[in-house]
Amino acid sequence: MYGYHGKILKVDLTQRKIYEETFDEEFAKKYIGGVGFGFRWLYDTLPAKTDPLSPENKLIFATGPLCSISFLGSTGISVATKSPLTGLIADSDMRGRMGGALKATGYDALVLEGKSSESVYLQVTEHAVDIIEAKELWGKDIKETQEKILSKINDGKTVVTSIGIAGENLVKYAAIASDLRNFAGRGGTGAVMGSKNLKAIVIRGKLKTPVADAERIKTLIKEVNYLIKTDGSCDTLSKYGTWNTTGPANFKGILPTKNFQKTTFEYIDKIDGDAMLNSIWVGKRTCPGCAIGCRHVVKIEKPYSVSPDLEGPQYESVAALGPLLFNADPVTIAKANELCNLYGMDTISTGVIISFVMECIDRGVLTEDDLGFNLKWGEGEGILKAIETIAHREGIGDILAEGVKLASKKIGKGSENWAMCVKGSEVPMHDPRGKKGMGLAYATALKGADHESSMHDEAFERENALPDLGLKESMSRKQFGGKPFLVKTLQDYWGIMSDVLTICKFPMIPPRPLTPARLVKLLNLVTGWNFTIEEFLKTGERIFNLGRLFDAREGISRSDDTLPRRFAEVLSEGGSVGENFDQDNLQKMLDEYYRLRGWDNEGKPCPETLKRLGLEVD
Amino acid sequence: MSVAVEFLSVFPDLRGGKRMFSVKPAALGKIMDQLEDRIPGLKEKLVSQEGNIHPAYVVILTRGGVQKLLKDVACQVKDGDEISVLPVISGG
Numbered sequence: 001m002y003g004y005h006g007k008i009l010k011v012d013l014t015q016r017k018i019y020e021e022t023f024d025e026e027f028a029k030k031y032i033g034g035v036g037f038g039f040r041w042l043y044d045t046l047p048a049k050t051d052p053l054s055p056e057n058k059l060i061f062a063t064g065p066l067c068s069i070s071f072l073g074s075t076g077i078s079v080a081t082k083s084p085l086t087g088l089i090a091d092s093d094m095r096g097r098m099g100g101a102l103k104a105t106g107y108d109a110l111v112l113e114g115k116s117s118e119s120v121y122l123q124v125t126e127h128a129v130d131i132i133e134a135k136e137l138w139g140k141d142i143k144e145t146q147e148k149i150l151s152k153i154n155d156g157k158t159v160v161t162s163i164g165i166a167g168e169n170l171v172k173y174a175a176i177a178s179d180l181r182n183f184a185g186r187g188g189t190g191a192v193m194g195s196k197n198l199k200a201i202v203i204r205g206k207l208k209t210p211v212a213d214a215e216r217i218k219t220l221i222k223e224v225n226y227l228i229k230t231d232g233s234c235d236t237l238s239k240y241g242t243w244n245t246t247g248p249a250n251f252k253g254i255l256p257t258k259n260f261q262k263t264t265f266e267y268i269d270k271i272d273g274d275a276m277l278n279s280i281w282v283g284k285r286t287c288p289g290c291a292i293g294c295r296h297v298v299k300i301e302k303p304y305s306v307s308p309d310l311e312g313p314q315y316e317s318v319a320a321l322g323p324l325l326f327n328a329d330p331v332t333i334a335k336a337n338e339l340c341n342l343y344g345m346d347t348i349s350t351g352v353i354i355s356f357v358m359e360c361i362d363r364g365v366l367t368e369d370d371l372g373f374n375l376k377w378g379e380g381e382g383i384l385k386a387i388e389t390i391a392h393r394e395g396i397g398d399i400l401a402e403g404v405k406l407a408s409k410k411i412g413k414g415s416e417n418w419a420m421c422v423k424g425s426e427v428p429m430h431d432p433r434g435k436k437g438m439g440l441a442y443a444t445a446l447k448g449a450d451h452e453s454s455m456h457d458e459a460f461e462r463e464n465a466l467p468d469l470g471l472k473e474s475m476s477r478k479q480f481g482g483k484p485f486l487v488k489t490l491q492d493y494w495g496i497m498s499d500v501l502t503i504c505k506f507p508m509i510p511p512r513p514l515t516p517a518r519l520v521k522l523l524n525l526v527t528g529w530n531f532t533i534e535e536f537l538k539t540g541e542r543i544f545n546l547g548r549l550f551d552a553r554e555g556i557s558r559s560d561d562t563l564p565r566r567f568a569e570v571l572s573e574g575g576s577v578g579e580n581f582d583q584d585n586l587q588k589m590l591d592e593y594y595r596l597r598g599w600d601n602e603g604k605p606c607p608e609t610l611k612r613l614g615l616e617v618d
Numbered sequence: 619m620s621v622a623v624e625f626l627s628v629f630p631d632l633r634g635g636k637r638m639f640s641v642k643p644a645a646l647g648k649i650m651d652q653l654e655d656r657i658p659g660l661k662e663k664l665v666s667q668e669g670n671i672h673p674a675y676v677v678i679l680t681r682g683g684v685q686k687l688l689k690d691v692a693c694q695v696k697d698g699d700e701i702s703v704l705p706v707i708s709g710g
Binding site for chain 1: 630
């Protein structure tokens, strides 16, 4: 097989058993890698109702065949598990080098199960796999952990992936970090790792993975990189990073503000792309093999110290720790982001939880006495204190660490009405009232509200955005019609297949040059296969349906494919004035979406759909 | 008689950090000509030879609080209108 070693490394931490399994080309062609492997193995091995934080849960790190090369972040990895936040299947794509490093040890995937009796870390090389005692690392943040491990073996090639204190404390939205700056942020993968008493995974290897046609791969990479540099489609991403979104999101009236009570922010000029570049920004970084370079380096000395060694805040973090909390201070945003990164905590969920508490205080449901500290809209000290209490599960932080769904149930008094989540996953920083496809994507995403499960509506306001996928007609971001087909297609293509190939999603968005045709060609050049775009898309559909079957087995059905009731309220100002996302329209969209997917009226895949997709399930 | 043009997270180097510009009402193509005098290199980046807006950007007209996508340079822009230029893609 080209692009694979055909080997999986399995580690049972309870029994300290380390063993290998193999897979054949037929399996590889059907699920390709990354989230495809992860979902298949989770479905096959996790009985329904498995406690996500029990030793029985699996934590799967899976590479794709493009990890064999280094192109547009393809040396990243997919992390799949059963989420402690939602109780559903989850995957989180993590950029960086871990996938490439794992491949270089001769393994395509790492499957972890069980629970170590004491804190440990795992070391994987092409020669040996060791479980090593990690008492001295427990209680350390992400940076201290990385530095302590690398102080013994800093060869520039070793990749350290670890959890922080939030993962140790089983914060339900704890993240996993690799090389300090790459995060499997969403869904609580870090809590699962913490529940296994596994602090870190250390990988180094030198093995090459054979590819089918190295010369033509080189030519294709050159072609795409040339277009990235010259066709204008990546210019703003390259200049501003994802901060290119903040000002436009505000202008369009989709920037979540004050816990989604508004979608425009009065002080946008203080935190938009230009403001950030002119205040806290000191440089940018790139992922391996990327010609764009969208990642920020920020440095601050006063009044808080923010280290340039860590990742600066991306758009989601700016919005979740900024306007969502009515916070217009770039310094506080950067510091809050750094704390989340050091503790290993998802910034989206953290921001949504804190804004939920702020609204609880506004409405008299909680008082600052209940919290033990002051927490007001826009006040930095309170925001930073809230993050500390959550990461350490101190006081009310113990409730907030459970996620907004469970926290609102415990707090009660009607607070469920402003708990902004879908299926237990906190809503990302794109208000769906101004982009209806995103609303349907939130409602139907496998892991709860997820902004990376489907491309965003704006890219399809022009004609022929992705003609290879049948997306030829232009449609307004505000319209409901046409969106079920758009979302279904893009969930299969963008949401799933980028995580199967563990490649960055950004260059795939039209009019950027990593088109479906080029992506499929790249897959074929690496593997020697002859996939068509149709087969590629069908693979994405197969994996999406497998994820849905997992969720259905956990009890998910139509009534769970919904949105927070706040989105039914009509916006009174801004670029999406007059817009809402009401239940009638959502139900009509679901009817059409289920029909297109070949699901029954309750959202369960029909037997003929499974047969068409070649899905064998019990 | 003027039209306000705002640049949101686009072309910072060309416009030298200035965000807002004021131009005279005209067809969008003529407005681009006015802007080109003050932001040299803008037209090449933003408008194709056929007169279409580059697919990586959108130009939005705001009139009476209502936003409308402008698709080509023939669109007429009136006194008091506002124009915003922004990247088409958001997300991340």
